[in-house]
Amino acid sequence: MKMTAPGPTGAEMLRQLRAIQRAPHEFLLNCARTYGGVTQFPIGNLPVYAVSDPAGVRHVLQDNARNYTRDTLQFNTLALVTGEGLLTSDGDYWLQQRRMMQPAFHRQRVAAFGQTMVGATKKMLTRWDALPDGVTLDIDHEMMKLTLEIVGRTLFSVDLSAAASDMVQAVLITLDYIVYRAQTPLALPPFVPTPRNRAFHRALQMLDDSVYRLIAARRAESTGIQNGDLLDLLLAARTEDGQPMSDRQLRDEIITLIIAGHETVASGLSWTWYLLAKNPAASSALAAELAQRLNGRPPAVDDLPHLPYTRAVFDEALRLYPPAWLITRRARAADEVAGHIIPAGALVIISPYVVHRDEKLWPEADVFRPERFLGESVPRFGYLPFGSGPRLCIGNTFALVEGALILATVAQRYRLRAAAGHSVQAEPLVTLRPQGGLLLRLERVGN
Template identity: 40%
Template sequence: MRTGNRADQAPRDPDRRTSGRRTFPGPPPWATPGLLRKLWGDRLALLSDAANEYGDVVRFAMGPKTLYFFNHPDHARHVLADNAANYHKGLGLAEARRRILGDGLLTSEGETWRGQRRLISPAFRRERIAGFAGVVADAGAQLTERLDAQTGNVVDLAEEMTALTMDVLGRTLLDADLSPLSFLGTAFETAQEQAMFEMVTLGALPLWLPLRRHRRFRAAKRQIEDAVRTLVGSRGPGPGTDGSDLMSVLLRAADSEQDADARWRGLRDQIVTMLLAGHETTASTLSWAWYLLSRHPEAAERMHAEAVAVLGDRTPGYADLAGLPYTTMVIQETMRLYPAVWGLPRVALAADEIGGYPIPAGADVMISPYTLHRHRDFWPEPDRFRPERFAADAPAVAHRYAYIPFGAGPRVCVGSHLGMLEATLVAAMVARRFRFEFAGPADPVPEAMLSLRIRDGLPVRVRPA
């Protein structure tokens, strides 16, 4: 089911299930303990169950915190695009994320964000992305060599996808070898766990408390900052550079800052943001794709046949993307079922109205691509893996904001084109050579952290295609 020109035609009244009600539907106050347990243990179930029970508008009252959950594409369009200036990053994640990412592109707001976006955007122009295809293909070839050596064995494919995307990130945007920084994966995991912990506890346990969790986070943060120092130091004694990669752009921008502390903070924040966001989302998408294909051998066989017919035994290039429509459909359907960015929390700066419901100033608002992508009014058989939804001749999605894997509005993901290039070419190269048998004791569990990861990895047995 492709997206098309019928972007704003909703098939029903977005408030059909709550029409005429002036009060918000939602769990009663005495349900708070159970809600907090779900918020900690299964955030996706918290949102999905609420949408199934209460409809497209849900109010969660959880102690001192109230969350307004909106689950219709019209709501998403209003918050993310039409009135985006009124909604900043929120739900307690803003401060928790800022502890990890500083004041980088994902966490900054207002003029600071606009300046960062203008600075970074040239590195993601289509013509530059096309030039990255060779790096992606080379990383894919190295991956297939590693998998070839493991034929018949069980490997953690999620770990392999993380290694691949970190390699691509380093060689495309940062012009650096990130292999000595393999510890970053564990450090980022610890940092994300801290962010989720602070969200669930509503920040009630400050970092100065001598908790083991807090000590682990501080150690992880030091590791991440040490990695940034290593990357910056590898460029020589001064930040001046004539390179066109993103690292060079950031170094030149930092060179104009006179205050040494401010210069370091700016560099650190942007580089840490790129290190985390630049690899984890694509690694998540590829990991979920391999799991889905392992459960749908007919789709895996079709993708294999397409890769063999289009690529033969040669190295793919940017021009091959147009010849890999089914592989692209598999990636798109994977992002529908398991969007790497599962939640888009916002806070309302001023009072507003969404779908006829009043929103007070300072309210926490949640838009979730995960639940939008499984909305039964917009997706037939929403929980079923059907790449054909995105075929060129399939009916268009009834509402453009029913499918927002890269977000929407002014803050749509700046790296979306690079992510699609990387995921599609790597998927084709691997599918050409291998098939995978899921080898875990139970189906993988989605872990809704800052991105939607597979909890405890993806064990698969490697087989020749």
Template identity: 45%
Template sequence: MTATSAASRPTPPRIATGPRGLPLLGVALDIRRDVLGWNLRAAGYGPVAQYRFGPMRSYLVSHPDGLKHVLQDHVKNYTKEHFGYDMIRRIVGNGIFTSEGETWLKQRRLAQPAFHRARIAAMAAQMVRATAELSEQWAASQRTGEPRYGVRDMMSLTLRIVGEALLGSDVREETEAVAAAFSVISEQTTERFRSFRLLPPVLPTAYDRAFRQANQSLRDVVARVITKRRERMEDQGDLLSMFMLARDEETGEQMDDEHLRNEVLTMLLAGHETTANALSWVWGLLAQNPDAEARLHEELDTVLGGRLPTAEEVPKLVYTRRVLDEALRLYPPVYSLSRKVVADDTVCGYQVLGGSSVYLSPYVTHRLPEFWPDPERFEPDRFTPEQVAARPRFAYFPFLGGPRQCIGNNFALMEGTLIIATLAQRHRPRLVAGYTLAPEPLLTLRPVGELPVTITAR
């Protein structure tokens, strides 16, 4: 063999290393005890870490190049046919978030017009009006000194906005039912995943009954929304109208109630839970970082001068948006996601075997010090145009990326910017004495204890 032919051989992929774990269980107990800390430690093994989660071979891919490979360049090799998504399908069925292939593509094409920038801008007035009503509630609490729970307030607000803007429905009367049901489902789904409890909740136990009852409660809420809208089948320009009036190009059939329910459940939960958590983190982080809060107030005074914000002013609220972006970096609501590997592949030079699981963690990647110096520090100016351009695209991915990027990302970013601007003009939420701001990793990443705050004046 010549030296030339040997040199031309492709370099074989390396075998990734990672935490050893226990026989049979692998690292399941470690993840159950501290999923965020465990992921950070696992990323220390390199851009791809290999481990056993229960009986399953798994990989944590943390480097932006690997994320680009999985989410964009070779996306068809990494599917949502994974037991983690099977659990989510128990809640939202096979909607746009969980579906694959042609089914997903058809759903995406159908939903895309509802998220056109012009349509989203037209929803701004609804967002601000709802937020201004919450501001009046905060003002009342400000006078009495009564504490509020930031997570609850943000959940109620974003649920109302999603109902009005995307579903054309007033769901305020359903807020408590949705919150209670989702709390049960979120806690149980998280526990079932981390303990590798894969069987569906069909047993006659109190635990399984609680899940079924919560799931049915959500479906009842959605059924009421759909029934009301079917009574007036006109195009109101919202997402639900588009789904209800759409017809299959080949058969002429419209969506049946089950399909419609799956899409509404997806938008109802994904469209309010994640944004509410991101905003909750904004208030907690601003309370801990008075210099950033002062800069935010200065911008709001300059741009708005005491007026309520409009869609036209959102591009001028540059620092406000950076505050939101930095909160999403530190505490991304979707802090971990999974994919099933279809066929053997090489990621960042490491072997990834078909049939295994790949996990991606925005929480981890957003803390890699080579892209985020002093990563635990809250610093909105990480998102100046210059700093953004200097980082790889997938160093920051709170809304994922590639063709499966969150369809509602622009909706959520405008909504979040308008809510921050409306409330921060008048109020300064302060953490109650004795409360420690810390993450609670359930289905999404929220502040522990629902963020108790007192409302003070600017």
């Protein structure tokens, strides 16, 4: 029998407004624990349905994915920056772009980036080595710089973290603006020349100019030169009827990959270091696996199948703190999700943070236990750090390889320690970030 989903009333929402604004991920988790796997509540006069039941997740993201569009505040705001890139486009256009770009993210292609990933990490460690042992660093900031360098080098062979610092500033300003707009739905529209809107448009212009310059320079290079980066692959990609991408399409996809591909990985790694610092036994098990397999040498992609615990540590961190904590869709037509009616036009929310902390799927859900990912089967549609169905993250292999290589390179040389009683709150922005950064003490291991 079809049921109306239970959930808090408008009056209850108003009473909790501050708490909801401060920690929407916790609000969603409480809703699921109180009302179940499909709940509804109003935001203004918009009906919102939060789905965490695995069968419901499967229905929305996979089985009936065509009924769910990206016409939501989350994606419309992102589109101000990423245009019609893969993350924000929909329908036939999205499918055409996805088909064109998919080969660039195949495992073998990603494997070719392994050396770049390790090289950038070693460069960071050289900088750390020059610091006094025991120094405290904002590890979140370090991870952001590192992943930005990696995305820049793998995309277009440029070190974004150093050479193009204007571009980095522009990326950060546009990301801040996305958060501001998502949190302030009543803000004046982007075309109104408020100081904030103008700063955003300046940053966007700067970003566009840099990306168009990169594309033009690459097009001007004599053909046949291979840089071996993603831009080469995007330039060579063709639609089914043989069309290449226009400059505008390339611009949208490149900016999408910068935005989707760096803060997510950085957040995932920051939480990994935090969890390791809080769990010395896991940290020792990780060090033991790395010592046994690598014996002090830098890791390579071929080592990854032999480093199951390293991978499990990253998987488990992505379970507890999934960087993409919120996935939103708009229902095209009315639908039934896990026995509940969803009306046409409703906003549907799936929060991996909520699904990953469901005690029925993950006993002792709040406990960090990488062993869950060794041997035990992972509940289908109960683990979705990269989403699921046709819109599964195109960069998921890239992210897992990058995460494991960075972890293996750093953890061989350093143990990151938290001060006693140190606790960090999660702040749900575009990704789930450690609030106020992540201060950890560097402790050199071995020589």
